Amino acid sequence: MPDTPTTAPTPPALETRGVNKWFGANHANRDVSLAVPKGTIHGVIGENGAGKSTIMSIVYGYLPADSGAILVDGRPVAVKSPRDALAAGVGMVHQHFMLVDPFTVLENVLLGAEGGVTLAAGMERARAELVRLARDYGLEVDLDRPVGELPVGAQQRVEILKALYRGADILILDEPTGVLTPQETDHLFRILRALREQGKTIVIITHKLREIMELTDNVTVMRRGEVVANVRTAETSKEQLAELMVGRKVLLRVEKAPARPGPVVLEVSGLTVRDGSGVERVKGVGFSVRAGEIVGIAGVSGNGQSELLEALAGMRPVAGGSVRLRGEELADRPGLFNAKALRGLRVGHVPEDRQKVGLITSFEARENAILGHHDDQAYNGRVLMDRAAVLSRCEAEMEAYDVRPRDARLRAANFSGGNQQKIVLAREIERNPDLLLVGQPTRGVDIGAIEFIHKRLVRLRDEGKAILLVSVELDEIVSLSDRILVMFDGRLMGEVAPQDADERRMGLMMAGVEAAT
Amino acid sequence: MARGMAGKGFGMPGEVPGWVNYALLPLLNLLAAFVLSGLVILVIGENPLDVLALMVTEAVGYPEAIGYTLYYTTSYIFTGLAVAVAFHCGLFNIGGEGQAYMGGLGAGLVGLAMTGWPWPVVAVAAVLVSALFGAAWAWIPGWLQARRGSHIVITTIMFNFIAASIMTYLLVDVLIKPGQQSPETREFDPGTWLPSMDRALGWIGIEVAPSPLNLSFAWALACCALFYLFLWRTRWGYEIRTVGQNERAAVYAGISPSRNIVLAMLISGALAGFVGVNEILGVQHRLLLNFTGGVGFVGIAVALMGRNHPLGIILAALLFGMLAQGGGQVSFEYPTVNRELVMVIQGLVILFAGALENLFKPQVEALFRRPPKKNEGTRNEGRA
Numbered sequence: 079m080p081d082t083p084t085t086a087p088t089p090p091a092l093e094t095r096g097v098n099k100w101f102g103a104n105h106a107n108r109d110v111s112l113a114v115p116k117g118t119i120h121g122v123i124g125e126n127g128a129g130k131s132t133i134m135s136i137v138y139g140y141l142p143a144d145s146g147a148i149l150v151d152g153r154p155v156a157v158k159s160p161r162d163a164l165a166a167g168v169g170m171v172h173q174h175f176m177l178v179d180p181f182t183v184l185e186n187v188l189l190g191a192e193g194g195v196t197l198a199a200g201m202e203r204a205r206a207e208l209v210r211l212a213r214d215y216g217l218e219v220d221l222d223r224p225v226g227e228l229p230v231g232a233q234q235r236v237e238i239l240k241a242l243y244r245g246a247d248i249l250i251l252d253e254p255t256g257v258l259t260p261q262e263t264d265h266l267f268r269i270l271r272a273l274r275e276q277g278k279t280i281v282i283i284t285h286k287l288r289e290i291m292e293l294t295d296n297v298t299v300m301r302r303g304e305v306v307a308n309v310r311t312a313e314t315s316k317e318q319l320a321e322l323m324v325g326r327k328v329l330l331r332v333e334k335a336p337a338r339p340g341p342v343v344l345e346v347s348g349l350t351v352r353d354g355s356g357v358e359r360v361k362g363v364g365f366s367v368r369a370g371e372i373v374g375i376a377g378v379s380g381n382g383q384s385e386l387l388e389a390l391a392g393m394r395p396v397a398g399g400s401v402r403l404r405g406e407e408l409a410d411r412p413g414l415f416n417a418k419a420l421r422g423l424r425v426g427h428v429p430e431d432r433q434k435v436g437l438i439t440s441f442e443a444r445e446n447a448i449l450g451h452h453d454d455q456a457y458n459g460r461v462l463m464d465r466a467a468v469l470s471r472c473e474a475e476m477e478a479y480d481v482r483p484r485d486a487r488l489r490a491a492n493f494s495g496g497n498q499q500k501i502v503l504a505r506e507i508e509r510n511p512d513l514l515l516v517g518q519p520t521r522g523v524d525i526g527a528i529e530f531i532h533k534r535l536v537r538l539r540d541e542g543k544a545i546l547l548v549s550v551e552l553d554e555i556v557s558l559s560d561r562i563l564v565m566f567d568g569r570l571m572g573e574v575a576p577q578d579a580d581e582r583r584m585g586l587m588m589a590g591v592e593a594a595t
Numbered sequence: 596m597a598r599g600m601a602g603k604g605f606g607m608p609g610e611v612p613g614w615v616n617y618a619l620l621p622l623l624n625l626l627a628a629f630v631l632s633g634l635v636i637l638v639i640g641e642n643p644l645d646v647l648a649l650m651v652t653e654a655v656g657y658p659e660a661i662g663y664t665l666y667y668t669t670s671y672i673f674t675g676l677a678v679a680v681a682f683h684c685g686l687f688n689i690g691g692e693g694q695a696y697m698g699g700l701g702a703g704l705v706g707l708a709m710t711g712w713p714w715p716v717v718a719v720a721a722v723l724v725s726a727l728f729g730a731a732w733a734w735i736p737g738w739l740q741a742r743r744g745s746h747i748v749i750t751t752i753m754f755n756f757i758a759a760s761i762m763t764y765l766l767v768d769v770l771i772k773p774g775q776q777s778p779e780t781r782e783f784d785p786g787t788w789l790p791s792m793d794r795a796l797g798w799i800g801i802e803v804a805p806s807p808l809n810l811s812f813a814w815a816l817a818c819c820a821l822f823y824l825f826l827w828r829t830r831w832g833y834e835i836r837t838v839g840q841n842e843r844a845a846v847y848a849g850i851s852p853s854r855n856i857v858l859a860m861l862i863s864g865a866l867a868g869f870v871g872v873n874e875i876l877g878v879q880h881r882l883l884l885n886f887t888g889g890v891g892f893v894g895i896a897v898a899l900m901g902r903n904h905p906l907g908i909i910l911a912a913l914l915f916g917m918l919a920q921g922g923g924q925v926s927f928e929y930p931t932v933n934r935e936l937v938m939v940i941q942g943l944v945i946l947f948a949g950a951l952e953n954l955f956k957p958q959v960e961a962l963f964r965r966p967p968k969k970n971e972g973t974r975n976e977g978r979a
Contacts, residue, residue, distance in 0.1 A: 393846050418849025429847055438841045445833070450848035452830045462828045 089152025091116040091279040092248050097146030099132055106132045108303040119270060119280040121290040124300035125323055125524035126495045130283050134250050138170045139163040169246025171237040173253045179226030183219050187240050204243065211242050215272045231262035238269065248279045255289060259378050260585035267293050287316045299323055324525045334536045337560040340369035343513050343544035349399035351389040359385040361568035362399065367513065372535065372545040374559030376552060378588050382568035383548045384430055387517050391427040392417040403513065421450055426506035430517030436502040439491035446490050447472035447505055475504035496527025503531060513544045520554060532558060552584060566590035615963050621900065621948065623955050628947040632940040639931050649928055654921030662792065662806025668916030670870045672815040674894025675912050676822050677866035679903040683826060684859035685839035690736060690751025691867040692891025693758035694729040698868020700762060701728030702875040703882030706783035717787040721876045722869065729868020730861040732758060737860025741853035766884055780882040789877040809877035811869065818866060819905035835859050867891060900948040918944065
């Protein structure tokens, strides 16, 4: 079955015909037609904002289409809500799981499909069915454990079980590997292949080319709301897909000369950080960053990297340990170790979440260009701010970073992800920091902008600045960093040189299994 | 121009002309409120058009009426600005009533104490002291919010009651003019009164009809200008707006949310306190109970309807001033259209302008949004 050609007499399991969707003036889906043959794994790939999530939200009944049709097994279906989609046999696994943490796996699966007045009967039926599903597809999870106690990979399996239990024959997965270690990703792929063997149809939305090449049978490439190509995976290449996504040739590798590290700029030892509820998230971490090098911190999201970065940027108090900037101790000096004073000490910070932290999306670009520097004399008269100075600063930065559209009075929310990130980067880098703290510099950023951002960071390094990079994208860490630290459960598992960073080893370290030798 | 328009393509929620949002939609909401009010008036057996005509005449039909309308407008501007500045910091200050009451106490004490001083000195002192009293009354809830996380909505409404109790105590037991039943202070020395507008304009040779409208109206307009400059043109206003829009980003930028919460509440309370200058020093010329009469709450509607912008607040305050003046007079003429019914009309305006603000928005926006032509790239300049 897996090799059924698209021209087979059996209708495709899932088909969209000429689907259009507008968000205001933004044509998010433009005549989107795609066909997913039965029993195949189908990739939908595209940059952020290409419309791939939009079309799948329409298929799953979250969004109404403005025009067009959806067909399941060749029959048109009216999908007005996820309930309709499920009735038609379409299930979805979201990027952010929709689970009730304190409930057990069984209770989560049953939620909304209790099947009776009392729970007991449904429970027994569900348990038998789930055991069968788990056996058939390798979806092992402890049915009686609360979901909140499970690792992320297992939570995702619960989501898949939920969809299967509701009778889904077509499974849509939205960016399923974003939160997984390489080993968990492998496990997921094994499950998906097993599902395909059993005749299920899988649609996977992703922006990772490697996963498309490894897993899928066919690929649909989207760009700016349109389907630009439908290709067989076996007949294409990463380079070709990237070009289709972006519309021009792209450089997938970062080109850089070997680092020439100078003196130590940042030295951290025994650093401990607690989160808002007092839980220790960083547990005695020590490392140093020299001028002229990029130190990358790899790890699965949620292992303390975010807290570490925020603490170093003065956004969160440290609970213990030492932080030295150019040899000067900061940890016990709240007068220096806060977000405002650190800017004065030439520390730049590109936060992980540009929308919630790095920008005020309702403010205009020019107001965002001075966030954190609004007190500078350069932008202030005695009382009133110097609007001309703010505007010219913003316009100069937009020019230098090729921010589009070049409109300093446009609200930050109306820029695309890549351009928003460029606004933040320009603000932090153009003030010539000695140390730049960077979190997820290219999350949700289109490939063209990724290329630009990576080049800019390498150039900053070559100018002799120290850069601490936190990213959950392993590829990004490996290609940018001069030294790699792996973080797991608030601790550093060890240091790896980028040339030694093979996936298996990194994966084991990220899972906390193995320390570096 | 064409380039500028094309440049705004990405992710914009529609290309709708600005005046639709700022003028057409509020007018539609207002119209809806009046239509519904008309139905209510019809039900009780009066002709809505006659009532409306009378209301408009009594609000703006002759000079004296205009004076009264603007006198109400003055207080609504103060409380509207007060609510708006807190909104810009992400705070819902519904304690404008109590802060205005306390501001009145401040203005009253100045009026009582400064017998014999020339009125300009008294006016400046009253502005300062009423601001101080209003700010102090808002400071406590602001501080509790900033330091302890006590919700500002709960605390400010509690402080309205506390302010009312304190004033009752002071007027019944302490400040009451000896030898009378009514809980009021003595009248201030006429030399200290804030000149009414007809008097002030008389000095420069302009004759207008006498009304309670006084010089604090000019101060209210000045406050609107200062409000704009402060919020959008100074770094302190920038900080307040940052905290209000995105507290995490504020922390990232090294802006202290708690300091700005307290600052915004101080300013908010001071603005509300100016109601006391208008009412006590400008009109009543003595301190009495319940002179605020709900202006603090009307201020919420004014701020909502005025989109927290000084220009909008002036217009909304004007509307509510007309409703207060015109509606009050209607209830004299039509016994069936009593004060409560006027409040129903006010309530409908608030309902449509505030709670149902977006009622007509999707349809109207769809009407004005020009759908880009097919095949024409909405934005071909993303990456050249």
